[in-house]
Amino acid sequence: MKFLHTSDWHLGRDFMNYDLAPYQDDFLEQILTQIEAHRPDALLITGDVLDKPNPSDADLDKLSGFLNEARQMTRIILIAGNHDGASRLGFAKGFTLPEVNIVTKAAQVGTAIEVPGPDGELGALVYPIPYLSPYQDRAELSTWVDEDEVRHLDDTLEQRASKDDPAPLLPAKPEVLFAAALRRIGRDLEQRNTEVPVLAMAHDYLTQVDPDEEVEPLGNLYPIPVSLLDDFAGILKGSRGLDYLALGHIHGAFPVQGTSVTTWYAGSPLPYRVSESNEKCTLLVEVDPNHQVEVQKLPLKLPYQVIRLQGSIEDLTNPDDSRFQSWHQAFCSINLTETTLPPNAYNRLKAVFPRMLKLTHSQGTLSGTLQSGSEFRELSELEIATEFLRTCGIDEEEDLALLKKIYEDTVGGTEK
Structure with missing residues (x-):
């Protein structure tokens, strides 16, 4: 079986006010070309297809148009990410075709x-x-329904149930909810007892977690131990588990270590920050009858590049x-290394790097709060105004002298 895995399109996103819509049209066309060339059995889209809280009609039309074209060549399975949601993907309710499956709710987990x-x-x-909201989805995931439509408490809650509290809730923690989702999947697999390839999709931050170390959230999502995958969070002990987990959320394409399950992030098809890589791709995933998994990167051509640059202005x-x-034409951030801020630095660099998004100084930002060397002190009003004029290209001595005279006449003090 063959699958194409992609993620984190962020339709509607800009790059510091630069419109990326034409570039997003381009990668959607590239993905359609890959589908036509490789004919996967399903296209897996692991969330954050939309970027803004209230997507524009143009972005929804763009997604709808892609789905209509892609479904003629393959089945589509799309989950909501933390930038998406049931309401934002509500337009998709009109899709009643079996080739398009859009999953946005916790109630659909385990099916x-x-x-x-x-x-x-x-x-x-x-x-x-789909992305599980810790507070909104914990009530749904605190229970599960068996083949006779009987609802049961999640395993971790059975001992906590009492006459006073017959329906306790799971803690509102991403790790806990993800484990409950895996247990739902494990129960369904246990009933099926099938030998076909088994895949899962998620939009979350799965990684190796050291219990002795505190791991910071990434993109506002807290880390989840990838080791939970090995036994479906305790439901199918000793089973072979999943063959492949398709992940979204992180914008780089790489495998996740620390589990026996082949687990990959597909990354975003465009770099959306200057810190990201200029290598973007989709993933072609093949699972053979012996449950051997092969993952191949299919490169995407980028219409622009990103970079962090550092050096002297000269x-x-x-x-x-x-x-x-x-x-010169990349979206970039630049850090200047001179001990003092060169005159008219911003304009000089912007002329060479028209897509410069951020300019910093090696010893501080260009806000005029740092002097040469490593000594910090608060600048006077006159110094701030003088530095502003220099940044704008006004550095003639007579102009600066006039500024000083105006300052002294207005403030009534003498600048030292």
């Missing part, structure tokens, strides 16, 4: 999407886990300096 194989028989099971603006020549 497999059956993907037909080449012979029309069951080829694989895919279990989508080197950065030197047209013959090979270190910086290829980055």
